[in-house]
Amino acid sequence: MRAVETALVTHGHADHARSGHQRVYATPETLAIMDLRYATHDAGCPVAYGEVFHLGPVSISYHPAGHVLGSAQIRLEYNDETVVVTGDYKRRSDPTCAPFEVVPCDIFITEATFALPVFYHPPTQDELQKVLDTLKTNAESCVLIGAYALGKAQRVISELRAMGYDKPIFLHGALAKMCTLYEQFGVDLGELIAVSDAQKTDMQGHIVMCPPSALNDRWSRRLPDPITAMASGWMRVRQRARQRNVELPIILSDHADWTELTDTICEVNPREVWVTHGREEALVHWCGLRQISAKALRLVGRETEDDG
Amino acid sequence: MEEFAKLIDRLIYTRSRNQKLDLIAAYLRDTPDPHRGWALAALTGDLEFPNAKISAVRTAANERLDPLLFKLSRDFVGDTAETVALIWEARPQPKDAETGPISVGDLVEQLHNVARKDAPALFAQLLDRHDPDGRYALIKLATGAMRIGISARLAKTAFAQAFSLNVDDVEEVWHALQPPFLPLFDWGEGKTHKPDISDAACFRPFMLAHPLEEEAVDMAEYVVEWKWDGIRVQIVGTRDDVRLFSRGGDDITAAFPDIAENFDAIGVVDGELLVRGDAQGDANTQGSAASFNALQQRLGRKKVSAKMLREAPAFVRLYDILFDGKNDVRALPWSERRPLLDRFQPKLQQGRFDLSKIIAVDDFEQLRLVREGSRDAAIEGVMLKKRDSPYIAGRKAGYWYKWKRDPLNADCVMMYAQRGSGKRSSLYSDFTFGCWNEDGELLPVGKAYSGFTDEELKWLDKFVRQNTVNRFGPVREVEKTLVLEVAFDSIHSSKRHKSGLAMRFPRISRIRKDKPAQEADIIATLRNMID
Incomplete structure (x- = not known):
């Protein structure tokens, strides 16, 4: 991951938030976390959940992802097509952050850290x-x-x-x-x-x-x-x-388990699913079995296993 | 099944040996027959179901689950049993079918009786009836590979603990009994006497020696024998069977048919298993044995080739007799057992069995000289046996002593370090060290994880952390600056190592902070120490 002019950051974990960008759009909590971790005081642009702003022709809004304090999914809309980038998310209740919000979209870019049927997080x-x-x-x-x-x-x-x-x-x-x-x-x-x-x-x-x-x-x-x-x-x-x-x-995770991942895809019901950050192959295969169009989106900077 | 599954689950995560023993003992006390006996057999590796194999579990999984999702999960988890336990999609059972967890006894019965072609269906039905922990435990029990860090010995020790018995007494009857070990539990609960095993070719626990630490013993009370460097072996001959057991009670008969086939007598004897050669001993001692390395080639084999039998013929140097015919002579003093052994040995095939020679020693000073000469004779040391000692299981102070020759020493340079296990898991305590070759290159010559004090270990751990130059997974490569004085019993040539050398029993005797690494020993010096 390299430094860019404008970065949209979902949450503060090191594999999603790096330092050195000129402008960072993120929730106030995420900006505070990045300041604490990198002490760079990048030009942060705080974004509240639900607030809509524009970058050129694209309208953008942030929605709770339920992953950690300040974590957000990012909704991008352009020419009547919407994309939701989940960052990392979970569906279980968490007293330290706002719960995941289902945001309808055309393309749903989901994480896949625990995208194997062996993963089930008990209560x-x-x-x-x-x-x-x-x-x-x-x-x-x-x-x-x-x-x-x-x-x-x-x-x-x-x-x-x-x-x-x-x-x-x-x-x-x-x-x-x-x-x-x-x-x-x-x-x-x-x-x-x-x-x-x-x-x-x-x-x-x-x-x-x-x-x-x-x-x-x-x-x-x-x-x-x-x-x-x-x-x-x-x-x-x-x-x-x-x-x-x-x-x-x-067994306790801030990521969605297999059931949460598959249930969320059904609930969001997008036209297309892009899968990243984890075990893409299994989730793409599962989508295929249910005639949901899906592909693996290979990104750099996968998380370490400590972030489970 | 639920209790057994709980036991397995807790054992997996328990590191302390005492806690493992407590867990198993409590299970064995609280669980009724025959379930506990089958469970015990599962832990000791004494259960086998020829038709219920892991491949049948795999077949069942591929029928029930999406094959690609199963495969990807299996690749990630690395263990078929655990994968299936975690992702099995249970189906509701038909009305007339039995539901809920099965008992261990019923499980064993069904696995015994199943035909090979029906095994996948049986597994599917069993998996449907259990939760993930139950599924894991039942697959592990069925397929035999528990791999949960419990040795057979530990499970037997837990049994002994559960019923306040001596583990050596348990070991003694163990080999004559079959799962589910009902006579064993009856005995444990005091309902019957110790099971009678006189007709079975089974293992009896060895008598072992203490290292000699007291300054001197009265040589009028002791006899002296050479300490040969092979493996202790027990040969049990009954009317229809001959078995060879190693010190841990493992049956090694199959690896040494040249011994078993030539033992044509009824009785139980104790001796050193050796390979013919001329490395150990000389004209003045008893000799005609090859080095331990030569024997090692023959250990751990399920089958032995004709070539190996020809090139490395085995023989046994007899030390003691436990049963003369059917008579248990273990309670007799050594001085009465030895004449029995002397009369027993001629019944056996000569050349395959000889008698350990008694060395004439008048006093302790003379013994000291004899021991000092053992290095020249390439013998490991001497054994002292009290004339009036009975043959009893384990180490009993004052009866048998081993007095090894002084170790050899070499100054080596620490090269790599690895963390220990258990209590030492936070410390770098396993060290690989090397010596210089002619080109000024360090080559590893051995590995040691003992010999130092707790204080020294702390220091070594700190040294490793502060001088790491490279990491290879759990292994750290260190700056080649620290000299370790290494003590070892002997050194042999070995094709396995780049240095061409292999040490016996290396341990760290001193940390030589004073010595520069360049002054450590060279390979050629070590090569000259080969017997």
Whole structure:
């Protein structure tokens, strides 16, 4: 991905938002996230959900994608033809962002991170209940949850709070700034404490969160007998979980699972589906089976697996 | 099935050995017969269904699912059982059909009885009745490849723990019993005595030796034998059968027909399995054995070629006798067992079985000299056996000692490092090291992951992280600056490695922060250490 004059950005994840553009159209939340991550203060043009603006002959509007704070689908209209670019999205409820909106269109460009029938994300609360149950039976340990720094971490905390978990949650340094940003946008995350400010014994029987890369690293040695958990859609596959030495897999994703992807295509009912970012072949094949015109759109800069 | 599926699911994600044991033990205690016995057999790898193979699962999947979506999913997941478990599209069952999870016992019965052509349909029907965890567990049980990090030994240990038995006692009767092991559970629950296995050609746990650490022992109480470098083997002869077992209880009869066919006696003996040659021992000792490397060529084979039998003929150097005929003589002292062995050996084919020589040693000082000479004689060391020791399972302090010759040493340079597993998964603890060739190039000569203290390991881990020059997946290549003093029992030529050398039991003996890498040893020096 190269820097351009005008960029339309769906959300703040690194594979969708890069620095260096001259003008960036994005939601205020996404612009704040990009500022925090890149500290470039690009010429940001804030766009509110639903607001229509024009670039030359194209009229453009942003609509909630339900992926992370500020995430948007972008609707482009030109000569009576409309295209919707989903960016990344999900259909499940998420207390940290506005829910996905079905936007009718001619061409629907969908993500495909979990576009295989093996991917099914169980109810969020059932997955997080596993964490609370584990804490109950392991008073001497902590549960260390690996979660992506933007979106996943805050969603996990927020969902836990909604389930009535009100004890402090301990954070790896890499998660702190983004949590503060979420709180500035009105997402209440309850009491958060930096691991570096805590004693080992303080964390016994508590939840500690870190980015996935820190799960098996030296950093975790300062924790009281951690039980390794990871919140990701990839945890659906046992062998993946085992490869990462995960003891407590939490199947929880900010992406649509197979059912959400296929249901959304049916609901949006576009003339044509373009598939990108993931397992294009399977979703294109599925469309073919249902006589929906579809093709793979190969883009550069695919996400890493931590972003699940 | 639900309980078994839950067990499998939890075992997959459990890293600690004790927790695995607790999980299996609780399942075995709480589950009724015969289900728990079949489940135990699944964990120990003792279940096989000739007509219910993974290919039948694949056929069922391709009939039920879109073949391309199945294939793409299979490619991603990397495991047919898990893929099918995750994406199976269950159909509502006909009214008269049984619904809901099946019991382990019923599952085993259906898998046993199914004809090959009916297996895909049976799998489809079974998969329809279960949720993803149940489907995963039933496919794994049916097709035998559990691959969940549970060894047979661990499962048996869990059984022993569940019923407060000694695992060696369990091991002893295990090989004579068949799944679902009803006599075993009856014994475990105290309903019957230990199962009688006197007529079966089954494995008995080995007696093992401690390394000699006390300064001296009273040589009036001990006898001395050479410690040969082959593999310990137990030969069991009954009226109709002969079996060879390795130390872990694996049946290796098929790999050594030259031994089994020539053992024509009833009894159980213990010895060292060796290959004929002249690498080990000399005229003054007993000799006529090849190096461990030569034996290694014959290990791990399901079938052995005529050429191999000719070029690397095996023989057994007998150490001990456990059963003389049908008499269990393990409770007798060594001093009474040895004469029995001396009388037993002539019944066997000469040339395939000889007796481990007793070395005449008067006192400990003399023993020290004998041991020091073992390097020259190319023998691994000496064994000390207490004259009054019974033959008992495992290591019992004070009875048998091994006293290996002093290790060889070489100064090597650390080249690559890899993280360990379990408790060491956050530490770089597996090191590949090398020595210089004539062209000034470092060639790997071995790999070690022990010998250092916890403090030293922390230091080594830090060194690796701060001196990484390259990453290859989990492996880090490091700056070639750190000299490690490596101790090893012996070194052999090997075609497998570029350096042409293979070490036996290498371990890190010292970290030589003081020594520049250029002054580490050269390959030629190591080559001169080959026996």
